[in-house]
Amino acid sequence: MIGALMDDFLIRAALAGLGVALAAAPLGCFVVWRRMAYFGDATAHASILGIALALGFGMSVFAGALVVALAMAMAVSTLSGRGVAMDTLLGVLAHSALAFGLVAVSFLQGVRIDLMGYLFGDILAVSKTDLAVIWGGAVLVVALLAWRWQALLTATLSSDLAQASGIDPRREQLGLTLALAVVVAVAIKVVGVLLIAAMLIIPAAAARPLAGTPERMAAVAVGLAALAALAGVEGSFVLDTPTGPTIVCVAAAIFALTSSLAALRRTVARR
């Protein structure tokens, strides 16, 4: 029964979308709280370079993306502690990583046609193996976040508060960096390199007006991301539109809705 269901490419696509939503949404909350949006972008964009290298050396695309995303995330994480002008540096790194990746891909024979798939995702072509990798990565990330939740929150509030309580904020930052690289690697198939940061940030931002505590914000973000994934897969099938961008469009619409509701509520409260 389940085996038969899994043979349906739409079901596989939906499951892949849900897997990414599950991991990206709570991690995205930390990305938003810690103002790491550009950091996510740089990491995601760097992964195209990893894809090019993986294809060139005949390795798994997932492994290549993971390694390069991790290297980029670590580099940025290390530099961030040194008082470099961060937004400029991240802007330089994010776009040059993407450009180098695109140039590297162009050197490879026969993969030019697949480029769109890596840039914007190819969720309808998700195999059972891909699905296992996506869910494996998602469970890993969620488990890490759940395990370190209290320490991560404390370090996010203030590294000094964390330090005084015996929490090493650099260690927690490293955990987030690892999680980010994993999410980037598993999300490539679903939304593509260009739109991974959207899956991190938009559900979290959309959940903000609906939440009074960090836990609630993470939970609501997962729900909204799952909704966007399912509606996006369905919508792209009906409208014959690219799936990754459609998912992000739905997420953006949800964000617009919750933000307007919050603005409306504030206006009413003021009267």
Next chain:
Amino acid sequence: MSLVETRGLTVRIGRNRILDHVDFAIEKGEIVTIVGPNGSGKSTLLRALIGAVAPSEGEVTRAPGLRIGYVPQRLHIDPTLPMTVGRFLSLPRRQSAVDLRMALEAAGLPDLGGRQMGDLSGGQFQRVLLARALMEKPDLLILDEATQGLDQPGSAAFYRRIEEVRQEMGCAVLMVSHELHVVMSASDRVVCLNGHVCCEGQPEHVAQAEEYRALFGSGTQGALALYRHDHDHEHAGCVGGHDHAHDGCGHGHDQEHQYGATR
């Protein structure tokens, strides 16, 4: 053994030497106030004590298993991070509902558990920061200019609360102030810092030697007292073997004196 001790602590940040061979220790149950002008390294010393700043030279020794309650100078909570008062008190360790209620009552904020941190007044916010620091029953409470941004009645009330806390919990308290004229009368020791330890001693001695009366009088029930340096004084109130001349101290007291004179 001291709760925390530094020996020859030197901290350089970039090319600047923020702390220069600071020897400092605080004992169980002691209240110590660190005073000094802006940029004298007070916050850096505290951050070195909690381990947030690595010594460039010298060492910092913390008693094994030491629990520190830290109240930062200020805490910015990003507006994207929803945080109720109750949730904040449960960081970094989850607290039971009973403990939370008791902590809120002790802080004088019984009904604010569900309030967002961003919606608190300055005084309420400081009391919540203090309440959080006390949740783990610390051996050492560290306050970094905790009354900055509070008005005089507000900071007087805050200092009274600190005294209560010390009496109830018996923890050591280490406070920092850049206001030389404001130190707790209950301080066991006052340390004057300006990159290095200029001078330290009992506040009573200092106050007597300096012939200055309490600045804030009975309105604060004695929680605030005047402690004032003269430029030409002999450090009569200071104890310890400070045989070096204080010429190099350069406290820049003009501002504080002016402040005192306008009262």
